[in-house]
Structures are given as structure tokens and as C-alpha cells.
Amino acid sequence: MTILKEATPVARKEHKCMFCYGTINKGQKYLRQTNVVDGIVGDWVCHQECQSVARELGMYDDCDPDYGLSDEIFNESINQYIYDEHYDSETDDVQAEWQGLTRYQEVCKILNELDKNDSNRNT
Numbered sequence: 001m002t003i004l005k006e007a008t009p010v011a012r013k014e015h016k017c018m019f020c021y022g023t024i025n026k027g028q029k030y031l032r033q034t035n036v037v038d039g040i041v042g043d044w045v046c047h048q049e050c051q052s053v054a055r056e057l058g059m060y061d062d063c064d065p066d067y068g069l070s071d072e073i074f075n076e077s078i079n080q081y082i083y084d085e086h087y088d089s090e091t092d093d094v095q096a097e098w099q100g101l102t103r104y105q106e107v108c109k110i111l112n113e114l115d116k117n118d119s120n121r122n123t
């Protein structure tokens with residue numbers, strides 16, 4: 001996969017995030033990447049947060065370099081992270097505060113949490 005162009009424009013209309021399938025709102029900054037995959041040029045559009053979380057969780061490390069990171073792996077990795085970090089053995093389910101969120105809310109929550117862990121480590 002070759003990245004031809006990467007930009008973070010402000011959305012002038014609503015877009016759909018290709019990682020979490022959530023809405024990128026009008027006026028929200030998002031990531032637009034123009035890629036060549038298998039000789040085909042296409043645009044990849046996603047939340048900045050979704051890309052950050054993918055980087056933070058190292059998803060790019062194990063994806064296929066020819067095709068980049070797929071939405072499938074992204075969503076599996078998010079599920080796995082929540083399960084690993086927030087599974088409650090008493091209820092045999094993920095903790096209540098992690099239930100009923102949209103994927104995008106989960107992504108923001110994970111980023112928050114990773115930030116917090118980082119600052120703990122620094123002090």
C-alpha cells in the first residue's frame with residue numbers, strides 16, 4: 001500500500017468513518033488519506049481519534065503492509081482491548097461503563113485511558 005496524500009481537513013458535510021462506521025460530523029476535523037492498494041487509487045476517510053487509537057494499540061504493526069489496516073482488524077482489536085482491560089468476572093461481561101457505547105465513544109474512552117496511563121508512567 002502506498003500513501004499518496006494525507007490531510008486533516010474540516011468536514012464540510014457528514015462523512016462516515018471507515019474504521020468505526022460512525023459519523024464524522026460537519027465541522028469536525030478528520031483524516032483523509034489517498035492510497036494506492038493493488039494499483040487502485042482510493043480515499044480512506046476516518047476519525048482522527050480512530051487513527052490515533054489504532055496507532056496507540058499497535059494495530060499497524062500486525063496488519064498486512066500491502067493492504068493497510070482493515071476495518072475488520074480495527075474492530076476486532078477494539079473489542080479485544082475492552083475485553084482484556086475491562087472484563088468483569090463477577091458479571092461475566094465487560095464493565096457496565098463500557099456497555100452501550102457507540103464504537104466511536106469507545107475509541108475516545110480508550111484514548112483517554114491510554115493518555116491517563118501515560119501520565120502515570122511519567123510521574
Ligand SMILES: [Zn+2]
Nearest residue numbers: 017020047050
Ligand atoms: Zn471512527
